[in-house]
Amino acid sequence: MGLEDLQHNFLTGRLEDLVKWARRNSVWPATFGLACCAIEMMSVGAADYDISRMGMEVFRASPRQADLMIVAGRVSQKMAPVLRQVYDQMMEPKWVISMGVCASTGGMFNNYAIVQGVDQIVPVDVYAPGCPPSPETLLHAILTLHEKIRTGHIARRPEGAAVGGDRPPAGWVPQAPDAVRVATPR
Amino acid sequence: MTSGEVEAAVVPARGAPSPGTAGAEASPTSRPPVPVMPDVPRAAGSTLDQVAFPPRERYHDMVAAFRDAGFELCADLCAVDYLTHPGRRLPEGVRPERFEVVVNLLSLSLHQRVRVRVQVPEDDPQVHTLFDLYPGVDAMEREAFDMVGIRFAGHPDLTRILMPEDWEGHPLRKDYGVGRVPVQFKAAPGPR
Amino acid sequence: MTGTPPEPDPTVWSTTETSEGAQELSTRGGTGQVELGRELGAVLRLAEGAVVDPDDIDIERRDDDTMIINMGPQHPSTHGVLRLMLELDGEVVLRTKPVIGYLHTGMEKTGEELTYVQGATNVTRMDYLSPLHNELVFSLATEALLGVELPARAVWIRMLMVELNRISSHLMWMATNGMDLGSTSMMIYGFREREMVLSFFEKTTGLRMNHNYIRPGGVAADLPDGWEDDVQVICDTVFERTFEYDELLTGQPIFRERTEAVGGITAEEALALSATGPILRSTGVPWDLRRTMPYLAYDKVEFDVIVGTYGDNFDRYSVRLNEIRESIRIVRQILDLMPAGDYRVQDRKVTPPPRARIDESMEALIHHFKTFTEGFRVPEGEVYVAVESPRGELGCYLVSDGTSKPYRLHIRGPSFVNLQSLPVLLRGGLLADAVAVISSVDPVMGEVDR
Numbered sequence: 001m002g003l004e005d006l007q008h009n010f011l012t013g014r015l016e017d018l019v020k021w022a023r024r025n026s027v028w029p030a031t032f033g034l035a036c037c038a039i040e041m042m043s044v045g046a047a048d049y050d051i052s053r054m055g056m057e058v059f060r061a062s063p064r065q066a067d068l069m070i071v072a073g074r075v076s077q078k079m080a081p082v083l084r085q086v087y088d089q090m091m092e093p094k095w096v097i098s099m100g101v102c103a104s105t106g107g108m109f110n111n112y113a114i115v116q117g118v119d120q121i122v123p124v125d126v127y128a129p130g131c132p133p134s135p136e137t138l139l140h141a142i143l144t145l146h147e148k149i150r151t152g153h154i155a156r157r158p159e160g161a162a163v164g165g166d167r168p169p170a171g172w173v174p175q176a177p178d179a180v181r182v183a184t185p186r
Numbered sequence: 187m188t189s190g191e192v193e194a195a196v197v198p199a200r201g202a203p204s205p206g207t208a209g210a211e212a213s214p215t216s217r218p219p220v221p222v223m224p225d226v227p228r229a230a231g232s233t234l235d236q237v238a239f240p241p242r243e244r245y246h247d248m249v250a251a252f253r254d255a256g257f258e259l260c261a262d263l264c265a266v267d268y269l270t271h272p273g274r275r276l277p278e279g280v281r282p283e284r285f286e287v288v289v290n291l292l293s294l295s296l297h298q299r300v301r302v303r304v305q306v307p308e309d310d311p312q313v314h315t316l317f318d319l320y321p322g323v324d325a326m327e328r329e330a331f332d333m334v335g336i337r338f339a340g341h342p343d344l345t346r347i348l349m350p351e352d353w354e355g356h357p358l359r360k361d362y363g364v365g366r367v368p369v370q371f372k373a374a375p376g377p378r
Numbered sequence: 379m380t381g382t383p384p385e386p387d388p389t390v391w392s393t394t395e396t397s398e399g400a401q402e403l404s405t406r407g408g409t410g411q412v413e414l415g416r417e418l419g420a421v422l423r424l425a426e427g428a429v430v431d432p433d434d435i436d437i438e439r440r441d442d443d444t445m446i447i448n449m450g451p452q453h454p455s456t457h458g459v460l461r462l463m464l465e466l467d468g469e470v471v472l473r474t475k476p477v478i479g480y481l482h483t484g485m486e487k488t489g490e491e492l493t494y495v496q497g498a499t500n501v502t503r504m505d506y507l508s509p510l511h512n513e514l515v516f517s518l519a520t521e522a523l524l525g526v527e528l529p530a531r532a533v534w535i536r537m538l539m540v541e542l543n544r545i546s547s548h549l550m551w552m553a554t555n556g557m558d559l560g561s562t563s564m565m566i567y568g569f570r571e572r573e574m575v576l577s578f579f580e581k582t583t584g585l586r587m588n589h590n591y592i593r594p595g596g597v598a599a600d601l602p603d604g605w606e607d608d609v610q611v612i613c614d615t616v617f618e619r620t621f622e623y624d625e626l627l628t629g630q631p632i633f634r635e636r637t638e639a640v641g642g643i644t645a646e647e648a649l650a651l652s653a654t655g656p657i658l659r660s661t662g663v664p665w666d667l668r669r670t671m672p673y674l675a676y677d678k679v680e681f682d683v684i685v686g687t688y689g690d691n692f693d694r695y696s697v698r699l700n701e702i703r704e705s706i707r708i709v710r711q712i713l714d715l716m717p718a719g720d721y722r723v724q725d726r727k728v729t730p731p732p733r734a735r736i737d738e739s740m741e742a743l744i745h746h747f748k749t750f751t752e753g754f755r756v757p758e759g760e761v762y763v764a765v766e767s768p769r770g771e772l773g774c775y776l777v778s779d780g781t782s783k784p785y786r787l788h789i790r791g792p793s794f795v796n797l798q799s800l801p802v803l804l805r806g807g808l809l810a811d812a813v814a815v816i817s818s819v820d821p822v823m824g825e826v827d828r
Contacts, residue, residue, distance in 0.1 A: 297670055
């Protein structure tokens with residue numbers, strides 16, 4: 001995290017542009033395909049909707065080598081700790097695209113088994129709606145992420161974001177849904 | 187089966203076509219249902235099935251008898267909670283209980299299916315396992331235990347299979363809520 | 379069951395380990411004799427001559443001779459979120475325990491809250507590689523309870539879509555199987571062909587995946603104009619390309635070495651484990667529901683049932699490759715035999731009226747309203763219907779209590795049952811073959827966990 005300690009001034013501006021250009025043009029995704037959206041994510045990696053033109057066709061299996069976690073699919077209660085563990089193992093800088101409605105909000109499965117939005121577990125940068133999002137939607141989400149990287153400031157962190165990736169800011173409590181595991185009389 | 191010596195010769199092409207259904211014998215679906223334990227109450231199911239309703243004590247023996255009569259494969263085993271539908275149609279002599287374990291058997295040689303429904307009371311939700319007859323019901327019985335709470339006596343590893351290990355409750359029971367999270371602007375408690 | 383874990387400190391969000399407790403594989407010292415016997419297939423119903431002597435079970439291997447490793451749930455080769463605990467002696471796999479549930483969505487519970495019209499949207503996301511099969515089995519079960527008879531064109535449209543779905547599912551399997559064995563070009567080719575089928579689906583149903591097209595009563599919309607040309611192009615192109623795949627894979631010595639005599643299973647073991655589909659057919663049992671218990675109009679088209687001989691990976695590969703060719707053969711016959719008529723049953727109590735009629739007729743408006751809010755009522759009863767999905771016998775056990783929502787919807791997912799054959803397939807093999815064997819079982823975790 002060397003650049004984050006620099007003072008932000010006109011001398012470092014050019015260097016920041018160079019670093020941001022390098023970062024956004026080779027974002028390597030981690031394989032985190034869970035359900036149907038994973039198939040569309042694989043289609044994006046295949047020939048017709050090639051993401052290799054953005055330098056992203058290398059899906060790294062090891063989270064230590066990945067920059068981007070595309071949460072593609074519904075996150076169940078059993079999978080949530082695994083998701084958080086994989087996110088924690090990724091190195092800074094890292095981004096998260098929540099692909100599909102199940103990852104963004106729980107989707108059509110508003111029940112005991114599905115976490116209602118992966119942003120309850122990890123901070124999300126871009127949400128891609130759809131069930132499943134067509135590969136063009138995912139490409140648009142990736143380009144939006146590139147824009148975010150291009151215009152974001154490295155030396156100044158936006159407030160409220162997770163610092164260091166391992167700890168949320170003080171006082172932030174994970175939002176657990178109230179209605180889970182409750183016996184509802186009929 | 188082990189990857190020891192692999193033959194070096196070229197293996198001939200697979201893909202033997204099987205004969206069509208137009209054979210000399212009578213159509214398999216016209217054969218009468220297999221008579222197994224005729225004293226157990228039965229109902230005529232739709233789609234060519236016969237449905238048997240053995241009492242809990244004779245459940246394992248009946249399935250064993252079906253297996254010996256030619257039903258080689260257990261297609262499905264599931265559990266149903268009839269808490270909110272106690273007045274379902276049952277043949278005479280069958281006392282309805284809260285839970286039912288439903289077993290669908292398949293005979294490859296006779297081209298027939300048969301269904302076995304056994305009533306399981308709420309205060310003692312356990313039946314004998316079918317694992318010694320059909321090892322393939324291992325995962326199905328674990329799912330029935332996990333989702334509805336039926337215990338299978340004699341199952342080698344009766345643990346939760348779909349929910350996390352420390353989950354409390356059995357989700358597919360009728361007194362277990364769906365677990366809906368309230369959604370903004372959707373006051374009506376519809377399906378979602 | 380287990381003790382309650384300590385209260386987590388909400389300001390510190392970190393997980394040190396994820397553990398599923400009793401669902402995992404325990405060490406040899408902590409495992410009972412019956413469980414250890416499974417390593418040698420002792421509990422499977424074997425022929426008299428092949429019965430395992432309990433004294434043969436190797437209990438001499440101690441805990442520190444063997445190693446238990448964990449594979450998944452996040453792993454590029456587990457085909458979704460499957461977690462495998464493997465006990466290894468060096469590189470040789472002894473015991474395997476699949477731990478599932480990482481994609482459990484509560485779809486059976488959700489299915490009890492949705493009407494029969496909405497039910498197809500729910501079940502279609504179970505086996506997401508062949509969604510039309512899920513919709514088909516749910517619709518067939520509902521129609522069996524309703525007692526409606528479908529018009530011929532609806533039946534044949536369903537058959538066309540379902541066979542095209544089988545082609546796309548098997549192409550996807552060829553792509554991922556090739557990728558798992560190292561052939562990245564097979565991945566690209568498989569997806570390229572699959573895109574053709576998916577664009578036809580998008581034209582007909584509106585979506586590339588999870589179509590919600592086959593509904594109780596028929597299909598949602600008629601086939602678009604010019605569909606014959608599109609399907610003809612798909613058939614011709616994919617058929618030609620299957621011979622390219624033969625060149626790329628079947629004739630290749632490395633592929634043959636990696637798949638022949640790897641992951642073998644006998645017919646008795648497969649039947650004992652309730653395995654169906656390509657796994658059962660690769661052992662030589664010619665069981666295909668389309669032929670033996672025909673549904674839709676499969677008794678009116680000609681096709682062969684492909685069987686293997688040894689039950690190994692190569693047999694399953696060739697079964698699936700030839701099933702692509704057989705499906706193309708069926709689709710070509712459907713092209714010639716497709717009847718004219720209604721694409722859905724005209725009973726207004728089941729199918730909503732066409733949108734244009736709502737403006738003209740009060741009755742149509744009321745039917746439309748009732749169908750889409752309350753849904754149609756299905757008579758009381760229970761039924762089990764099964765179809766042949768690309769993975770095996772896909773069944774639907776539906777219990778209705780007379781209302782407009784199912785009382786109990788249980789889907790018998792073939793991958794859920796086929797995964798039980800994984801310990802038998804991996805037994806005695808090498809760890810490097812484990813990836814190939816998992817791929818040849820073709821699990822789709824959506825229908826495993828539902």
